[in-house]
Amino acid sequence: MNPFDRNESTFINGAWEVGLGAAVLDVIDPATERSVARVGTTSSEQVNRAAAAAARAFEPWSGLPGETRARYLRDFARGLESRAPDLITLQMINSGKPRLEASIDLADAIATFDYYADLAEQMDRGQDAETILGEGAHKGRVRHEAIGPVGLIVPWNFPLVTSAWKIAPALAAGCTVVLKPSEFTPLAELSYGDIAKEIGLPAGVLNIVTGAAEVGKALTSARPLRKISFTGSNAAGSKVMAAAAARGLPVALELGGKSAIVVTEDADLDLAVECVTAGIFFNAGQVCSATSRLIVHGKIESKLLEALAERVRGMTVGSPFAETCDMGPLTTSAQLRKVEAYFATARDEGCDCLIGGHRLDGCGYFVAPTIYRDVDPASPIWSEEIFGPVLATRRFDSDAEAIALANDSEFGLAASIVSGDPDRANRLARRIEAGHIWINTPQIVYPQSAWGGFKSSGIGRELGPWGLASYQGVKHVTSAS
Structure with a gap:
């Protein structure tokens, strides 16, 4: 038995x-x-x-x-x-x-x-x-x-x-x-x-x-x-x-959620890479608060995306029992089919796939950690909860634009901000419509915290x-x- x-x-x-x-x-x-x-x-x-x-x-x-x-x-x-x-x-x-x-x-x-x-x-x-x-x-x-x-x-x-x-x-x-x-x-x-x-x-x-x-x-x-x-x-x-x-x-x-992570031009690049990757690839992106929308200032967009792609290329995706494993499989076959359907949508829409965008070969519900660059806000890749390791990015040039992009969602569960200016980060946090916001830290939830969201x-x-x-x-x- x-x-x-x-x-x-x-x-x-x-x-x-x-x-x-x-x-x-x-x-x-x-x-x-x-x-x-x-x-x-x-x-x-x-x-x-x-x-x-x-x-x-x-x-x-x-x-x-x-x-x-x-x-x-x-x-x-x-x-x-x-x-x-x-x-x-x-x-x-x-x-x-x-x-x-x-x-x-x-x-x-x-x-x-x-x-x-x-x-x-x-x-x-x-x-x-x-x-x-x-x-x-x-x-x-x-x-x-x-x-x-x-x-x-x-x-x-x-x-x-x-x-x-x-x-x-x-x-x-x-x-x-x-x-x-x-x-x-x-x-x-x-x-x-x-x-x-x-x-x-x-x-x-x-x-x-x-x-x-x-x-x-x-x-x-x-x-x-x-x-x-x-x-x-x-x-x-x-x-x-x-x-x-x-x-x-x-x-x-x-x-659900479709949370945003805002990275300003004065952010520490290494910290930004850590917060972005942890926010979308932890638990293979199967997190209601996953920061699946990256809103990055235009002055550092290329540099950050290059660093993110490099980090993803160095990730080990495989069995949780492997000696090194940065990301395991999706948990269910239904979730695998859902994520694959979004990959197909991205291909049909001509999304700019920086890295990933496919299921991995072999058995198991494994998919590649994925980044789509400059995604149209009208695309399901940007607006719908995928619940997988799929990051969509857009650039901004003003804080007002970043806030508008972050809030243009039916969800309001969580958000992250990475910024070199604490006062600016707190101003952004006050205006972003979300129930839990992290500033300059990967997502961590303490029992003493409040957990829940606004809107849907x-x-x-x-x-x-x-x-x-x-x-x-x-x-x-x-x-x-």
Whole structure:
């Protein structure tokens, strides 16, 4: 039997169950295109039982002191640490991530649980804060209380990470959870169920259901749930929002991006190369915040593009287990087909391909890191989220032009700025419409940060105290003085 096979892949009320869904997930290693596991799926009846288990567990869990919930969160962090070698290898096999990237993901998940443990410890001290009402005839108190059992749907590009960003604040707030991992990368998230059993998490606090769209549909329709938090594509997010709207449920949506990186003429060239390449080639460009549009000042355009092409020529693209690997494969065959379709569009449009623009020979979902120069803003290469290692560039001559180019997008998730003038960089940051902006640094997201975007990039914020607040309702108590 394959050691990765998980027939008992549904976790309900503190126990593993055989998935009773009709489908079986065939988990693929994207570097070899071989099946590495078969995972049973959850039936609609099991989804409803998972939601009911979360509902039963909600009152006792939310009634625990914040310090008690914090201990469980720290236990999750230590559980991830104890499994580090296996989880890193699993990420490399199931997602195609190079070892360094898989290690970064795991460290991010661990840090997230520890951070929300800190917030949970402080939570009770902030309750019943007094408010001033009118002329003093009444007094008010404010409480922040868990909103109830919640459904969490996470994507395939960052297993462990996006789930930690949702599970940790939800449990810290006092919510109970039903988690649906991606059908393409379900294996890493199943470790959360193993850890829950290991640490003695009360039954029903965390439940895990596996499967594709039909399981997500059952989850968004499960009546005991009081909120849905979704990370993924805009197309799927709109369906989640519609399903939640039918019952008036609150939703949090972290959706797509087509982020810009602006490089001014006084920027440090080496730093610019580092920020541009990391921003588009990390995780093979399968990052919602990938800075896939380079907006570079005309005075340094040729020099920067030449340096970028040189960096790309020196990159090693191959198996995550190779001794040197700068970029692994795309994670799914569907994503490979999507990126290849954009390569075809670029050829049809006559885009100036500086480097790349093709699938690599051999097995595996590998594509060449790609740069298109001076792309027309009307082209899909410039305006649509490709979700692959594909960079489109344009030049600018004034800051007003750079801002206009950066903001000419239906998305507003993130942006980067590389500039030798900190004041100028901050002026640009104030005017760019994006939820998270990096200045003179490659992309790094801390648990204390806010994460989320403007425009079509979603609704709400994750991480930081804002992530905790998203799983809480505000209760105001007014009484006679």
